[in-house]
Structure formats: C-alpha cells, structure tokens
Amino acid sequence: MRGKILSKLKSISISTPNWSPGLVFQPNTALQQTSNLPQKQNNHNLPTLTKEEKTDSVLMHDDDEAKSTADIDPALQISTSEPLISDFDEKCPPGGKDILVLYTTSLRGIRKTFEDCNAIRFLLESFRVSYSERDVSLHLEYRHELWEVLGGRVVPPRLFIRGRYIGGADEVVGLHENGMLKNLLRGLPLSLSNRGCGGCGGMRFVLCLGCNGSRKVVVSENGGLSVVRCPDCNENGLVKCLVCS
Ligand SMILES: [Zn+2]
Ligand SMILES: [Zn+2]
Structure with a gap:
C-alpha cells in the first residue's frame, strides 16, 4: 500500500513540474491526506490541495471582498475601511x-x-x-x-x-x-469616446430646429396665424442631443 502511494506521488511530481509556488505539491502533507482518502480517488493528474490551500484559493478568487476579507489577517484588510x-x-x-x-x-x-x-x-x-x-x-x-x-x-x-x-x-x-x-x-461602463460628441460637441444639447432656438413657432389657428410656444424644446430653445443623450 505504502509503496503504491509513493509510486503515485513520484509520477505526480514528475507530471506537474510547472505549478506555481502557491500550489507546490508537498509530499508529506499529501501522504497524510491521501492515506485518509477512500480508494475511489484514482485521478492523480491534479495535485490534491490541503485544506488550508483550498481555503486560500477560495478567498483569493472570491468576488465578494467584504465577505472574503473577514477571516484574513487584519494587517491585510486594506479595503474594508474604504466606503462601499x-x-x-x-x-x-x-x-x-x-x-x-x-x-x-x-x-x-x-x-x-x-x-x-x-x-x-x-x-x-x-x-x-x-x-x-x-x-x-x-x-x-x-x-x-x-x-x-x-x-x-x-x-x-x-x-x-x-x-x-x-x-x-x-x-x-x-x-x-x-x-x-x-x-x-468600479464596474461602471467606461467612456469609449475620448471627448465630446459629433452631434453636439459635448454639450449634450443642440439648438431646436423647430424654432431655431427662439422657442416660438407660428401656427394656424381659427383661420388666422398665431405665435405659440414651441412644443419641442426647453426654456432655452434647446433639445437633447439624439446622438449622446
Ligand atoms: Zn423649439
Ligand atoms: Zn451629443
């Protein structure tokens, strides 16, 4: 039994020479770990992580910072004091x-x-x-x-x-x-255009074409003509730019 495990370990250390330092296979811990595991674990192409290593990798890849930093050494908690x-x-x-x-x-x-x-x-x-x-x-x-x-x-x-x-x-x-x-x-969409907009030059408003910015338009009413407030623009004779607003 022991010989069998050792030969497996041998093949693992040969087949995984490029693992990053955080995942370096420790024969001693692995030996303890493997001997506690049931026989059904046949696939040894991937190294078995120790419990601590597993915890570390989960924490490192957890998106929820507030949650994941809760169990980490206080000295490493740089982001928890920052406002969310x-x-x-x-x-x-x-x-x-x-x-x-x-x-x-x-x-x-x-x-x-x-x-x-x-x-x-x-x-x-x-x-x-x-x-x-x-x-x-x-x-x-x-x-x-x-x-x-x-x-x-x-x-x-x-x-x-x-x-x-x-x-x-x-x-x-x-x-x-x-x-x-x-x-x-963080997470907000980035601005694609460098500055300004082709439609309004970055003002986000353009002059109303219905009244040319005068805010008044002539309409026919009861057989005559009368001047009324332009319905299209705001108090400054402007309308929102269709390109960027
Ligand atoms: Zn107008
Ligand atoms: Zn615009």
Whole structure:
C-alpha cells in the first residue's frame, strides 16, 4: 500500500513540474491526506490541495471582498475601511439606477460653482468612466429633479452613482484624495469616446430646429396665424442631443 502511494506521488511530481509556488505539491502533507482518502480517488493528474490551500484559493478568487476579507489577517484588510457604494444614501435621480449621474452648470455666475463642476468633470474623465451629465443651466427640468431628489435648493456639482448620493465637490474630491473614489467607480461602463460628441460637441444639447432656438413657432389657428410656444424644446430653445443623450 505504502509503496503504491509513493509510486503515485513520484509520477505526480514528475507530471506537474510547472505549478506555481502557491500550489507546490508537498509530499508529506499529501501522504497524510491521501492515506485518509477512500480508494475511489484514482485521478492523480491534479495535485490534491490541503485544506488550508483550498481555503486560500477560495478567498483569493472570491468576488465578494467584504465577505472574503473577514477571516484574513487584519494587517491585510486594506479595503474594508474604504466606503462601499452601499454606505451612501439611496437617492436616485430619474434613470440613475445603474449609471453615474453628474449635475453641473455651465453658467459662470458663481465662479466657485463653475470651477467645482469643471473639477469633478475632469476627475471623471480622467477615470474614463461613462457618465450622464445633466446641466441645470441648459435644462430647467434637471434643476427640478435635482432639487427633488435631494430635498432642497442645492447647487451643482452633485454626483450620484448607481442611485446613491455621493456628494458635492468637497466630498468627491475628498474621496479621490483618499484614493477611495476609484472603488466606487468600479464596474461602471467606461467612456469609449475620448471627448465630446459629433452631434453636439459635448454639450449634450443642440439648438431646436423647430424654432431655431427662439422657442416660438407660428401656427394656424381659427383661420388666422398665431405665435405659440414651441412644443419641442426647453426654456432655452434647446433639445437633447439624439446622438449622446
Ligand atoms: Zn423649439
Ligand atoms: Zn451629443
């Protein structure tokens, strides 16, 4: 019996010369392990992992980090103190359940607000992550939905990831400086186009063709002509770009 096992071990060590160090076959442990196993284990082409090795490999390949790091040496737990997306308040702007939504303004009225918007936009673009930008100065509806979802008259920029409210410029820049923002962006679709859109040049809105941006159209009414509000565009005479919005 012992001779039989040893000859098997011999053939294993010959047939598996290229295993990575983590899977190096230990004849001593393997001998103990094999002798405890029933005879039906005939296929010895693959080395048998010890219990510890099995646990390690499961942990290493587990996608659920929070769960898998629970049993690891505290010194190795680098990611558990970092915020998870589920740590943030569930406040979802319309259509924002699975995407990143950034409310901005392109008005330069308040310099800090304008510069904050640019900073967050630049940050997201440096991560090459795809996001839905909603410029409240171009589209009143965006301002209303932002105020509604946050329950107050807040100013941009405001960042939402997968229906969770991350914060304004200070919070987002703070997360980035602590190296935590990339964790929250993980798994989001990447931006394919480098910058801008062929349809709108990156503005996400184009001038309404129905009224040429005047917001007024002439219609025939009761046998005469009258000027009415253009039904196609927003308060700025703009419509969403069909290419990118
Ligand atoms: Zn129009
Ligand atoms: Zn576009």
